[in-house]
Amino acid sequence: MTLFSRAFIRKRMISLAATASVTATSFALAEDPARTGQRHRAVPIQYVTDRPDHSEEKAFLSGNAAAMREMMADMTIKPTGDVDRDFLAMMIPHHQGAVDMANEELEYGHDEQTRKLAQEIVSEQQHQIKVIRAAMAALKSSATPSSEQFHALSTESAPIDGPMTADGMKMSR
Numbered sequence: 119m120t121l122f123s124r125a126f127i128r129k130r131m132i133s134l135a136a137t138a139s140v141t142a143t144s145f146a147l148a149e150d151p152a153r154t155g156q157r158h159r160a161v162p163i164q165y166v167t168d169r170p171d172h173s174e175e176k177a178f179l180s181g182n183a184a185a186m187r188e189m190m191a192d193m194t195i196k197p198t199g200d201v202d203r204d205f206l207a208m209m210i211p212h213h214q215g216a217v218d219m220a221n222e223e224l225e226y227g228h229d230e231q232t233r234k235l236a237q238e239i240v241s242e243q244q245h246q247i248k249v250i251r252a253a254m255a256a257l258k259s260s261a262t263p264s265s266e267q268f269h270a271l272s273t274e275s276a277p278i279d280g281p282m283t284a285d286g287m288k289m290s291r
Contacts, residue, residue, distance in 0.1 A: 133246070137212070178226040182219050189215025206254045213243040213250070 192211030197204055223236035
């Protein structure tokens with residue numbers, strides 16, 4: 119009997135890779151450049167975007183920075199003593215942060231392939247939030263969700279039919 123489909127495993131691997139990438143980037147950006155021993159440093163983005171010809175990029179970067187700050191603040195939870203509940207509680211703002219950042223791309227981006235990817239991220243992450251909330255509800259009711267329940271929730275298709283906001287409402291462009 120197969121517990122997880124290939125699609126389920128592929129989605130989880132993509133999610134883990136994205137999480138690792140964001141984490142590595144966060145650590146790299148947070149590291150004190152004076153201690154890295156690097157001789158050449160990149161010009162911080164805020165200096166590049168202070169030029170008036172980059173006002174749209176500045177708004178995009180500002181929106182993304184706000185989404186990251188909110189995500190990181192919301193991921194800081196009070197531990198409950200239950201690793202599973204704590205993990206699920208942190209994953210909701212993590213996925214919501216991805217939705218918020220993808221919505222910034224949908225608002226400011228121009229490349230159709232990138233915008234399509236951003237819409238897929240919104241749709242998939244909103245679906246994952248629903249799966250996580252269902253798992254949290256199952257844990258709260260003291261019923262341990264079976265692997266079949268998780269599999270059924272995670273393999274339901276998430277509809278993609280236009281840009282969505284963080285609360286699931288359609289965006290107009």
